[in-house]
Amino acid sequence: MRKVSDSSAGFDRDDALSPVGRETLQDRVYAQLRNSLINGMFDAGDVLRIVDLAARLQTSTMPVREALGRLVSEQALESLPNRSVRVPLITRERLDDLARARILIEGEMVALALPNLTTHDFAILKQTNVDCDLAFEQHGKDIGHVTSALNQRFHFHIYRAARSPVLIPIIESLWLQSGAIIRKAAHIHDEQGGLAATNHHWALIDALEARDMQRAVQSLSNDIGRSFDLIRGRLNGERDDAAKAIAHG
Structure with a gap:
């Protein structure tokens, strides 16, 4: 990461940067998974595992778990008994x-x-x-x-x-x-x-x-x-x- 210079007049580093909110990461993970589903990046019946998705997205499991929960509530995914989720089968x-x-x-x-x-x-x-x-x-x-x-x-x-x-x-x-x-x-x-x-x-x-x-x-x-x-x-x-x-x- 580039170091922030103190030399600019009137520049306050504390005001320039703020912690990335937890909800921001969750929203980004949700948006990426949602976009992938809309654009048909997954087949019907594909099982989506939290750990695998977190590794691919290079994030922790928590935002992935919450994003998947939102997508289940939107009927884009369905829950399985083993706590995984899958893309619904085509009937x-x-x-x-x-x-x-x-x-x-x-x-x-x-x-x-x-x-x-x-x-x-x-x-x-x-x-x-x-x-x-x-x-x-x-x-x-x-x-x-x-x-x-x-x-x-x-x-x-x-x-x-x-x-x-x-x-x-x-x-x-x-x-x-x-x-x-x-x-x-x-x-x-x-x-x-x-x-x-x-x-x-x-x-x-x-x-x-x-x-x-x-x-x-x-x-x-x-x-x-x-x-x-x-x-x-x-x-x-x-x-x-x-x-x-x-x-x-």
Whole structure:
């Protein structure tokens, strides 16, 4: 650490530095774990152990324990009997519930944002999409953490234009619970191919620029629904395979 010089006139070292509050470290740990979950850095079913996370974050176990407790209360994680926590498993019921909530609330945010979006906003949205397309072209599926962050930037730029401080935290909570689902959907998309990841984003921009609320909400619904539909298809396939195995067992 650099030494603080006493030579500056009027400089009081006691006023310049203050102890880092315990809550500050807790908030930073929570924010980092929360961001990792939102951006799909963990798979469904991953067990998160306090000691391991503390070592990776280079901190004590206390702020990690408290951050995990907050994330459990937000339903982003679930407690296990051995005092560990895990990313919730993906079930058909949870999948349908999250999809329904996201389409409902985020669709309302798009409708609220539409009259407030400016030419400058559209330029930002288009550039974000271009950046995402370029990332895929240059790095392929190995750039998932970057494209996830760009996807979040795209959506929340629209949502902030809705000017609803009440709904934004609700959407953040839904994204927090959806991170592992989007991660799994991305893996399935990589295996199966299909539409470009930004295809529905471009359709959404076109609808917003045309001030077509119905088409904009439908484009958003298509965007959200694609990820959830990919996993529904995988779950249905696994269920059918299990049924066949039992029938031939």
